[in-house]
Amino acid sequence: MRSFLGRDILSLKEWERAEYFRVFEVADDLAPIARNRRNSDLLSGKTLLTAFYQPSTRTRLATEAAMHRLGGHVLGFSDAKMTRAGDFYQESIKDTVHMLEYYGDVIAMRHFQQGAPAEAAKWSTVPVINCGDGWGEHPTQVLTDMYTIYKEMGRLDGLNFLLVGDMRMRTMHSIGYAMSQFNITATFISPPEMSLTEEFKQELRDLNLRFREVKTVTEAIGDADVIYMEPVVQADYTKSRVETTQDKGLTPAAYKVTRELMRDKAKPDSIILHSLPRMDELPADVDATRHARYWIEAFNGVVMRMALLALVLGARE
Ligand code: CP
Numbered sequence: 001m002r003s004f005l006g007r008d009i010l011s012l013k014e015w016e017r018a019e020y021f022r023v024f025e026v027a028d029d030l031a032p033i034a035r036n037r038r039n040s041d042l043l044s045g046k047t048l049l050t051a052f053y054q055p056s057t058r059t060r061l062a063t064e065a066a067m068h069r070l071g072g073h074v075l076g077f078s079d080a081k082m083t084r085a086g087d088f089y090q091e092s093i094k095d096t097v098h099m100l101e102y103y104g105d106v107i108a109m110r111h112f113q114q115g116a117p118a119e120a121a122k123w124s125t126v127p128v129i130n131c132g133d134g135w136g137e138h139p140t141q142v143l144t145d146m147y148t149i150y151k152e153m154g155r156l157d158g159l160n161f162l163l164v165g166d167m168r169m170r171t172m173h174s175i176g177y178a179m180s181q182f183n184i185t186a187t188f189i190s191p192p193e194m195s196l197t198e199e200f201k202q203e204l205r206d207l208n209l210r211f212r213e214v215k216t217v218t219e220a221i222g223d224a225d226v227i228y229m230e231p232v233v234q235a236d237y238t239k240s241r242v243e244t245t246q247d248k249g250l251t252p253a254a255y256k257v258t259r260e261l262m263r264d265k266a267k268p269d270s271i272i273l274h275s276l277p278r279m280d281e282l283p284a285d286v287d288a289t290r291h292a293r294y295w296i297e298a299f300n301g302v303v304m305r306m307a308l309l310a311l312v313l314g315a316r317e
Pocket of ligand 1: 055056057058059060132141275276277
């Protein structure tokens, strides 16, 4: 297994099965700190720098919370418009990162341009963690998802995943790569204009993932152990920020998971994950069913970022 020390976390494409289990072990080890709402001194003397060029509630705050839980320091920006990268100067990733690397020991970056964190990693002497890049990837979210499924189902091998939503979404790319490392069968459902690209399908075939595409949730939900959701009423992830409009549109029934559908068609022990934020594809009354796991995902999001920070900064091997 490759060492995590000093490693950039940019994509799950190259991740091997054993690496997932190692990260899960470290997450299990560190989880009691977060569960007991304590802070430790594992990363005291280390500083996390968050460089967020796109809005975020969960990813930035969970990563910052993780660093606090490990006793480290945190600084950064959540709006590039308040930096030289986002004003008149439009400072390049290269020039920005040459500054940031002196201010912190690890950089967590979200950007609207696919590949921006990889570009940052080329110029940074400290590890860069991709916290979502355009329509590219979202590795820390999907590591959280896989960890949550592993904890909740007790395994990853032998599960059927139903993936519903906009397949351009960065989580869908990262989870495609992640699923390929396990004995998982995937069923994808999306509106035609948001479907998997031929190029990505070929990548999944090359990774030996077994998958199919169907048209509606109803026709496949009965076989699913894990229902993994994203909105189809979506922001444009290539924009730094998208203002809300009065008319966002509604999700067609084919891409919704409702309480009634779960009652009538789903496996009794199936679980629902959603990286959030949600629109109307997952009504709030599903939250009180035994299937919902997206709130425990939120807790696990802190634990997973604790594990990744501890690994890349060398507090765990
Ligand atoms: N799941 C996720 O990436 O949420 P945020 O956009 O709030 O970080």
